[in-house]
Amino acid sequence: MAVGELIKDLRMARSWSQGRLASEINDAFGTNLDREYVSRWERSKVTPGPYYLRCLSAVLDVPLAVLEGEVKRRTFISDVAATAMAPVVASDLLGVGFSARLAGGPSVDDWEGKLATYGTEYMSLGAADIQRRVSGELVVVQQQLENPRLWSVASRLMTLYAKTFPGSDGAKAVSWYRLAAEAADQSGDDQARVWVRGRAAIALGYEGASLGVADVLADQAMAISDKPxxxxxxxxxxxxxxxxxxxxxxTALQLAERGQRVFDKVGSYEQTSDYAVPWWRLNVFRSLLLARLGDERRVVEAQEAARRELPVTLPRFATHLEMHRGLVLARSGDRGGGVAYARAAMEELPPEKHSLTLRLLMEEVEAS
Known part of the structure; x- marks a missing residue:
């Protein structure tokens, strides 16, 4: 989506006409816009300059960085940008929250069912779609936190919500991961306390972002319990x-060996949930780790092990494996070949299946 389409969506979310948007800017900043000029923005006939981007940011209550990013990237695919819709729908979320409070909200079992569904859907749906839906769930569960068990639910929802932001955006992903850890602590459930920290650590480590935070959260998880x-x-x-x-x-290989021993005791049979780590998914973790270490032979072994059990319904993960191959080529000295290989893998995957993590991985290959 180009910046013009984003302006149109934000305007329509407020039920404003083009003339109303022009008037709001004129009243706030003393400008002399008319409806036709707004129309030209929305049809991408004219791109707003820095001054008008600041005006739009103020009257539409959207971070300036989002609009500037749209001008730069010409696409509305990052989940950071997607969160700009939150202020627009704030009134709807407030209504959902109060309705949930009056109705008593879902039961703990209902919430566990919702989490299971999200865990499955996260494996194939886009982050933006998950983000919009989970934001509403967080408003609802917030009304029920008298029950300690629902702090555990909330912490896992927060972790899922955090994962819809790129880990490099410390103001978003990292703050939500930390909040999820605090929520899990309120539950008194050590399993949840370990899980939310561990899930955050692998998400950040896999993305290659906020490594210090990944280390801290991993260390906290291991200190809470060393039970597999x-x-x-x-x-x-x-x-x-x-x-x-x-x-x-x-250290990386020592930790991988320790992880293998833990997996041997707790590995999942469930194949398609974010709350599961079956054999194929462990080998996706191993494949990237070994690619980062430049161990081409063992990368191939891990990828073959993953492919033998990888569900055909999850093509995005097959793309991950191919991009790991590109990364190991780049790290071995063939940067051009590695970048071309990884880019070809990305291009074979339908654009709607692309993820933030894949884009970050492509950047890592290019920077190798």
């Missing part, structure tokens, strides 16, 4: 990826 669990497994691999990106090969 999927949360602990995620924490260990998150820390391993951080070590690999820092060039600490020995």
């Amino acid at each position: 669990s999927l949360g602990l497994l995620n924490a260990i691999y998150g820390k391993a990826h951080a070590a690999a990106l820092r060039g600490d090969r020995v």
